[in-house]
Amino acid sequence: MADTSSSVASGIVVALQANYLEVELDAAPAGYPGRLLCTRRTRLTHRGEAVYVGDRVCIEAIDPGQARAVVADVEPRHSFLSRPPVANVSMVAVVLAVDQPSFDPDQASRFLLTAERTGLDVILLLTKTDLISAAALERLVTRLKGWGYDPLALCSTSGMGMDALRQRLAGAELSVLCGPSGVGKSSLLNHLRPDLQLRTAAVSGRLQRGRHTTRHVELFPLGPSARVADTPGFNRPDLPDDPQELAILFPELRQQLDPWPCRFRDCLHRGEPGCGVSSEWERYPLYKAALIEQSSLSRPSRGG
Numbered sequence: 001m002a003d004t005s006s007s008v009a010s011g012i013v014v015a016l017q018a019n020y021l022e023v024e025l026d027a028a029p030a031g032y033p034g035r036l037l038c039t040r041r042t043r044l045t046h047r048g049e050a051v052y053v054g055d056r057v058c059i060e061a062i063d064p065g066q067a068r069a070v071v072a073d074v075e076p077r078h079s080f081l082s083r084p085p086v087a088n089v090s091m092v093a094v095v096l097a098v099d100q101p102s103f104d105p106d107q108a109s110r111f112l113l114t115a116e117r118t119g120l121d122v123i124l125l126l127t128k129t130d131l132i133s134a135a136a137l138e139r140l141v142t143r144l145k146g147w148g149y150d151p152l153a154l155c156s157t158s159g160m161g162m163d164a165l166r167q168r169l170a171g172a173e174l175s176v177l178c179g180p181s182g183v184g185k186s187s188l189l190n191h192l193r194p195d196l197q198l199r200t201a202a203v204s205g206r207l208q209r210g211r212h213t214t215r216h217v218e219l220f221p222l223g224p225s226a227r228v229a230d231t232p233g234f235n236r237p238d239l240p241d242d243p244q245e246l247a248i249l250f251p252e253l254r255q256q257l258d259p260w261p262c263r264f265r266d267c268l269h270r271g272e273p274g275c276g277v278s279s280e281w282e283r284y285p286l287y288k289a290a291l292i293e294q295s296s297l298s299r300p301s302r303g304g
Contacts, residue, residue: 007062014219054087084231091172095179099131116249124151127184148251156187
């Protein structure tokens with residue numbers, strides 16, 4: 001067996017499977033595989049340091065013959081997306097279907113609020129656009145522009161919008177595709193990278209819910225310095241838990257608050273006298289409902 005005790009390298013975690021990490025080396029020496037199956041040093045667990053997809057790591061004890069190694073340390077992260085858990089993300093792409101499953105404004109808003117909370121660049125992708133008429137699609141795009149987004153309309157079967165999507169993703173070091181189950185995230189990646197052959201499944205006709213075909217987060221290269229993460233779908237993200245934070249997560253409300261039009265610095269913009277924020281925007285009822293929901297969650301329960 002080869003002596004691997006002094007073998008040290010750096011790389012990026014591209015997948016997590018059970019108790020193992022798949023690490024892609026930055027520069028694999030001659031005779032080394034480009035990707036290694038790794039375990040974690042016990043001291044990382046003792047220090048409470050978790051390792052996630054997207055983390056930059058230092059590995060040691062490399063066994064090139066078995067393509068195995070051990071993660072010894074984790075570099076500081078510049079960003080972190082908690083659901084799905086991905087480190088060092090530079091852009092979040094929220095993927096929503098226009099049909100099958102049908103477009104749900106509340107669900108869409110929850111995903112967008114979750115993405116906005118990261119403070120990263122957020123883009124909105126509309127999939128399965130061949131399932132509705134051109135007029136209906138135009139109405140939906142206009143509606144979402146009112147929310148503060150310029151959605152990219154896509155169709156993985158005809159290829160519509162795919163070149164523009166490839167350009168957007170190639171300009172980001174690490175993009176994450178997130179959205180409900182069944183909206184076509186894996187289908188988009190299969191179109192961009194046909195060699196991947198990721199599993200896809202039809203939406204349940206009765207419930208109009210997608211089936212989980214992606215079981216774990218994994219990074220795929222889209223160019224020399226760009227990667228994209230496919231992530232498991234989920235259908236109802238939690239709202240941010242700080243009512244004071246909600247206002248800055250709605251682009252259409254941020255626009256009203258810049259420059260600051262409200263006389264009260266701690267105002268929650270619920271129509272209080274003197275508040276400078278208009279209520280004439282589509283998602284205002286959703287914003288108020290979110291405030292009520294968060295207030296009820298943060299209210300301490302009475303002991304008895």
